[in-house]
Each structure stands twice: as structure tokens, then as C-alpha cells.
Amino acid sequence: MTTDWILQQLINGLALGAIYALIALGYTMVYGVLRFINFAHSDVLMLGAFAAYYLTKNIPALATPGVGNALIVILLSAAICAIIGMTIEFLAYRPLRKRPRLTVLITAIGVSLFIEFTGQHEKVFGAATKPFPQLLPTTDVALWGLHISSNDLVVLLLTGILLLALWYIVQRTKIGMAMRAVSYNEQAAALMGVNVNGIISFTFALGSALAAVAGIFYSMRSPGIEPLMGIQPGLRAFIAAVLGGIGNLPGAALGGVVLGLLETFFGGLPGLSSYRDGIAFALLILILMFRPAGLLGKLQPEKV
Amino acid sequence: MRGREKLFLLIAIVAAVGLSFASGSFNRYYLGIAIDVGINIILAVSLNLINGHTGQFSLGHAGFMAVGGYMAAKLTLVCGPMLPPAAQPFLFLGALLLGGIVAALAGLAVGVPSLRLRGDYLAIVTLGFGEIIRVIFQTSDFFGAATGLVGISKLTSFGWAWGFAAITVYIVASLVNSTYGRGFIAVHDDEIAASAMGINPVRYKVTAFVFGAFFAGIAGGLYAHHKAVLSPGGFDFLKSIEIVVMVILGGMGRTAGVVLAAIILTILPELLRGVSEYRMIIYSLLIIGLMLTRPQGLFTFGKK
Numbered sequence: 165m166t167t168d169w170i171l172q173q174l175i176n177g178l179a180l181g182a183i184y185a186l187i188a189l190g191y192t193m194v195y196g197v198l199r200f201i202n203f204a205h206s207d208v209l210m211l212g213a214f215a216a217y218y219l220t221k222n223i224p225a226l227a228t229p230g231v232g233n234a235l236i237v238i239l240l241s242a243a244i245c246a247i248i249g250m251t252i253e254f255l256a257y258r259p260l261r262k263r264p265r266l267t268v269l270i271t272a273i274g275v276s277l278f279i280e281f282t283g284q285h286e287k288v289f290g291a292a293t294k295p296f297p298q299l300l301p302t303t304d305v306a307l308w309g310l311h312i313s314s315n316d317l318v319v320l321l322l323t324g325i326l327l328l329a330l331w332y333i334v335q336r337t338k339i340g341m342a343m344r345a346v347s348y349n350e351q352a353a354a355l356m357g358v359n360v361n362g363i364i365s366f367t368f369a370l371g372s373a374l375a376a377v378a379g380i381f382y383s384m385r386s387p388g389i390e391p392l393m394g395i396q397p398g399l400r401a402f403i404a405a406v407l408g409g410i411g412n413l414p415g416a417a418l419g420g421v422v423l424g425l426l427e428t429f430f431g432g433l434p435g436l437s438s439y440r441d442g443i444a445f446a447l448l449i450l451i452l453m454f455r456p457a458g459l460l461g462k463l464q465p466e467k468v
Numbered sequence: 469m470r471g472r473e474k475l476f477l478l479i480a481i482v483a484a485v486g487l488s489f490a491s492g493s494f495n496r497y498y499l500g501i502a503i504d505v506g507i508n509i510i511l512a513v514s515l516n517l518i519n520g521h522t523g524q525f526s527l528g529h530a531g532f533m534a535v536g537g538y539m540a541a542k543l544t545l546v547c548g549p550m551l552p553p554a555a556q557p558f559l560f561l562g563a564l565l566l567g568g569i570v571a572a573l574a575g576l577a578v579g580v581p582s583l584r585l586r587g588d589y590l591a592i593v594t595l596g597f598g599e600i601i602r603v604i605f606q607t608s609d610f611f612g613a614a615t616g617l618v619g620i621s622k623l624t625s626f627g628w629a630w631g632f633a634a635i636t637v638y639i640v641a642s643l644v645n646s647t648y649g650r651g652f653i654a655v656h657d658d659e660i661a662a663s664a665m666g667i668n669p670v671r672y673k674v675t676a677f678v679f680g681a682f683f684a685g686i687a688g689g690l691y692a693h694h695k696a697v698l699s700p701g702g703f704d705f706l707k708s709i710e711i712v713v714m715v716i717l718g719g720m721g722r723t724a725g726v727v728l729a730a731i732i733l734t735i736l737p738e739l740l741r742g743v744s745e746y747r748m749i750i751y752s753l754l755i756i757g758l759m760l761t762r763p764q765g766l767f768t769f770g771k772k
Contacts, residue, residue: 274755281748442603445596
């Protein structure tokens with residue numbers, strides 16, 4: 165186990181963790197405003213990857229790899245997923261706004277299954293794995309004797325920018341303030357003139373757009389895309405969100421990075437790689453035993 | 469009241485075993501579905517104790533089922549060839565009980581984190597436990613790793629499945645309707661009020677998990693000796709969801725409704741076999757539609 169190996173795994177882990185963080189933010193934002201786990205989020209990620217796949221396949225101008233084209237594809241996919249996210253919220257979750265949260269949770273599972281099985285139908289995407297198009301010309305960057313894929317660097321850079329942008333939106337804009345208000349107390353926010361439905365729609369759009377970007381990044385690192393590809397990263401990101409304290413934005417980012425690093429380091433150790441799936445969950449359970457509200461979450465005292 | 473319930477149990481077991489002797493004259497396909505129905509009734513009723521009566525949202529029931537199935541199958545695979553045919557039913561009974569007991573121990577392990585966790589966090593931890601159990605079986609060579617166990621003798625008959633279904637319904641119903649069992653419902657309705665009345669919520673939650681897991685383990689053993697093969701993929705998240713949907717559809721905490729839902733949801737996919745490519749799409753739309761229109765469950769008659 166040399167320093168080179170450690171640094172190499174560090175870069176890999178950070179890139180993977182950045183992707184988890186992007187997805188986890190979507191989970192945590194929705195949880196913040198609606199207090200339920202949006203199970204369909206992992207499928208929006210898959211839809212993002214497929215949007216990019218069909219965009220590059222059907223628009224010849226976008227087919228050549230390049231920075232400009234990649235940005236256009238990512239932006240368009242994010243926009244498509246934002247619309248899908250808002251539609252899901254409008255059709256499936258909004259009618260249940262006043263119902264018990266468990267009802268909404270089951271509905272979310274239903275929506276998730278619906279997207280997955282519709283996607284697997286041969287007339288939609290088909291169950292077979294499709295090769296993901298190359299969006300960027302890839303080279304291995306040699307840095308201090310390490311071989312780093314340029315894709316990993318792009319992922320890290322873009323994620324950093326997106327996290328900053330998100331922080332700006334939530335903390336420094338009027339709509340972000342409204343989001344925080346709805347999350348803090350929905351009724352009081354409504355009384356102060358905040359358009360609660362609009363803010364919830366916006367939250368879904370934002371989260372789904374981030375999921376689409378994450379889906380594209382994830383596909384760039386994996387051999388291909390298929391309708392069930394969202395499940396594994398979705399589950400991890402979800403663990404990351406809970407790990408950081410669900411509803412807490414910095415927590416989600418932190419949880420994602422921690423999980424990505426742990427997964428890469430444990431997965432890289434001989435003999436442990438096959439337990440990788442289990443380790444993430446074992447870690448989650450262990451942390452929740454000691455900090456039931458996650459790493460950065462605050463435990464809400466229950467009032468009678 | 470007591471006497472009537474005991475009589476019901478006796479009649480149900482005698483009827484199940486009696487029908488079992490005549491099973492040779494039935495269509496094998498229908499018989500197979502009938503056994504599936506019996507197994508699913510056990511799963512749904514046992515999960516109903518955890519999710520419905522006690523109100524602890526568990527997403528890991530397939531994990532308990534896997535534990536029971538693997539333990540029972542391994543025992544009959546190892547000891548089966550050594551014993552004369554006359555001893556096989558006793559071995560099978562022993563294997564089922566072993567599977568149930570090991571699953572109950574797993575339930576104890578899951579129940580303990582529920583000391584501190586509630587709601588979504590508990591749901592995630594149970595989901596995590598289910599996944600960890602699956603990963604353990606998937607990586608352990610003793611249990612056949614990714615291929616699973618094959619060549620399990622087909623010992624599950626109509627009588628075994630429905631006999632155990634009757635026992636499960638009887639035990640869960642009389643447990644909940646007993647003086648002790650009122651505590652489950654008290655914990656479900658209001659944990660704080662219950663503990664103010666001198667009920668120890670932790671003890672009730674753990675008891676619910678242990679009993680629920682025990683019967684799920686038995687169902688797993690029956691399932692293993694019905695299908696003759698076990699693979700870790702069969703006990704994934706989707707299987708847990710399937711059982712949860714039965715409980716929700718039947719109306720949380722309503723035993724009669726849950727039994728009916730288990731029957732319908734097992735037969736429905738078989739009826740939809742003609743349109744098999746749309747089967748799961750219809751299933752997911754059904755979940756969403758039900759949650760939008762009748763979130764309290766379909767069969768809410770009878771006492772709660």
C-alpha cells in the first residue's frame with residue numbers, strides 16, 4: 165500500500181463521492197421541504213443519462229466529443245429532468261400533500277417502480293445495456309506520477325462549481341430564502357406570502373437537474389447505461405444523505421464524499437471488494453446508532 | 469371468543485393437510501400458486517405485526533425471509549441424504565424451525581437499533597439490514613455465493629404452507645388481541661403516551677421484530693423447499709416492497725384485510741401473465757392509484 169495507491173484511490177473516491185453528493189442533495193432538499201424520501205429520485209438520474217444518450221444519438225451536431233457540446237448536452241438533460249421532476253411532483257405527490265407521510269413514501273416507491281419497468285419495456289429504452297457516448301475527449305493526465313482520468317477531474321471541477329452555485333441559490337437569493345422558509349415552517353411561510361407550491365416545484369426541479377448531471381457523470385465512469393442503473397448510486401446517495409443528516413445540505417455533500425472515499429478504499433482492498441455493498445450499509449447503521457440524526461443533523465426533541 | 473379462535477386454527481390446519489393429501493389430483497400449476505399464496509400470507513401477516521400493529525416501518529422483511537430460507541435449505545441439503553424417507557417430514561419441520569429461530573435472532577439484531585431510531589431512519593436501517601444479509605449470502609461460498617443453493621428437495625406441500633399460514637394468523641391475532649398485545653397498538657398510536665402509561669416501547673418494538681422475523685424465516689424455509697432453488701437476487705429490496713404493498717393494500721393492522729391482499733396480489737400477476745410485458749407497469753400504477761384514492765387500504769372492514 166504505497167502513497168501512490170492512496171493518492172490514486174483518493175482521487176477516484178473524491179470523484180465518486182462528488183457524484184453521490186450531487187444525488188444526495190436532491191434527496192435532502194426534497195426531504196427538507198416535504199419530509200419524505202423521494203424514492204423516484206434515483207430513476208430521475210437514470211432518465212438524465214438516457215436523455216444525454218438520445219440527445220447525442222439524434223442530434224448529429226452534438227455527437228462529436230468536446231467541451232461545448234458536453235455542456236450543451238448536460239444543460240439540456242438537466243432541463244429535461246427538471247421538467248420530469250416537477251411533473252412527478254405535480255401528478256403523484258401534490259394530491260397527497262396533506263396525507264400521512266407513509267402514504268407518500270409508498271407512492272414514491274410506486275413511481276420509482278413505474279419508471280423502472282416502463283424504461284425496461286422494449287418500446288421505451290429496453291432492458292439491455294447501451295454504451296454511453298463519449299461526451300469529452302478523454303486523456304490520462306499524469307500528475308505527480310499518478311494517472312488521473314481527465315473525466316474524474318472534470319467531474320470534480322463541475323461538481324465543485326455546482327455545489328457553490330447551489331449554496332448561492334439557497335443562501336443568497338430570494339427563492340432560496342423561500343425554500344429555507346418552507347423547510348422551516350410551511351404554514352408560517354405561506355402566511356408570509358411565500359408561494360409554497362411554486363417553491364416545492366422549484367425544489368424538485370433543482371434536485372432533478374442535479375440528479376441528471378450526476379447521472380451523466382456516473383455514466384461517464386461506467387461501461388453503459390440501462391433502466392435500472394439508478395438504483396445502486398441512488399441507494400448510496402440516499403445513505404449519504406441520511407449519513408450527513410437528512411434535510412441538511414452541507415451534510416449531504418459531506419456524506420456523499422465520505423461514502424465515496426470509504427467505498428473506494430474498502431473496494432480497493434483485496435478480499436473486501438465483494439463486501440463493498442454491505443460496508444456502506446453497515447457504516448450507515450453504525451453511525452445512526454451513535455448519532456441518530458446523522459453527522460450534521462440536529463435531533464429534534466419530540467413534543468407531546 | 470378464545471375457543472372460537474382455537475377451533476378456527478384446528479379446522480384450518482386439518483383442512484389444509486386434508487386438501488394436501490388430495491393435491492395429486494389438482495393441476496400442478498394451480499397448486500404451485502396456491503402454495504405461493506400460503507407463503508405470502510405468512511409474510512404479509514408477520515410484517516403486519518411490525519408495520520401495521522406496532523407502527524415500525526420495516527423495509528427489510530425479505531432479509532429475514534432469506535435468513536430462514538438459507539438456514540432451512542442448508543440443513544435439509546446436508547442432513548437430508550443421511551436420513552430415511554420416513555424421517556424427512558420431521559427434518560423439514562426442524563429445518564423450518566431452525567430457519568425461523570435464526571431469522572428471529574436477526575430480528576433481534578434489527579430491533580435493537582430501533583431503540584433510538586424512528587420513522588424514516590428506522591426504515592433505512594431495516595432496508596440496510598436486508599441488503600447486508602443479501603450481500604453476506606451472495607459472498608459466502610458456504611451458501612453457494614452468487615449462484616445460491618440448488619437441488620433443494622421439494623418438501624413444501626399445500627398442507628405445510630397453509631398449515632403454517634393458519635398458525636401465523638392465529639398466533640399474530642391472539643398476540644395482538646391479548647392483554648399483553650394491547651401494548652403493540654399503544655406503541656403504534658402514541659409512543660410517548662404509551663410509555664407514560666408504563667408500557668416499555670422498546671420491549672414491544674423488539675418483540676414485534678423478533679416475532680415478525682421468526683415467521684418470515686419460516687416462510688423463507690417454505691419458499692426454499694417450494695422453489696427448490698435459492699438465489700440471493702430473489703431477496704432484494706423489491707421483494708420487501710412486495711410484502712409492504714400487501715400490508716398497505718390490506719389496511720395496516722387489519723389481519724383479515726392483509727390476508728385478502730396477500731391472496732389477491734399473488735394471484736394478480738399470474739392473471740396478468742397474458743400481458744406479461746406490461747405486468748410490472750400495471751403493478752406499479754396500481755400502487756400509485758391506490759395511494760391516491762384509498763391510502764387507508766382496500767379492505768378496511770372488520771375490527772382493527
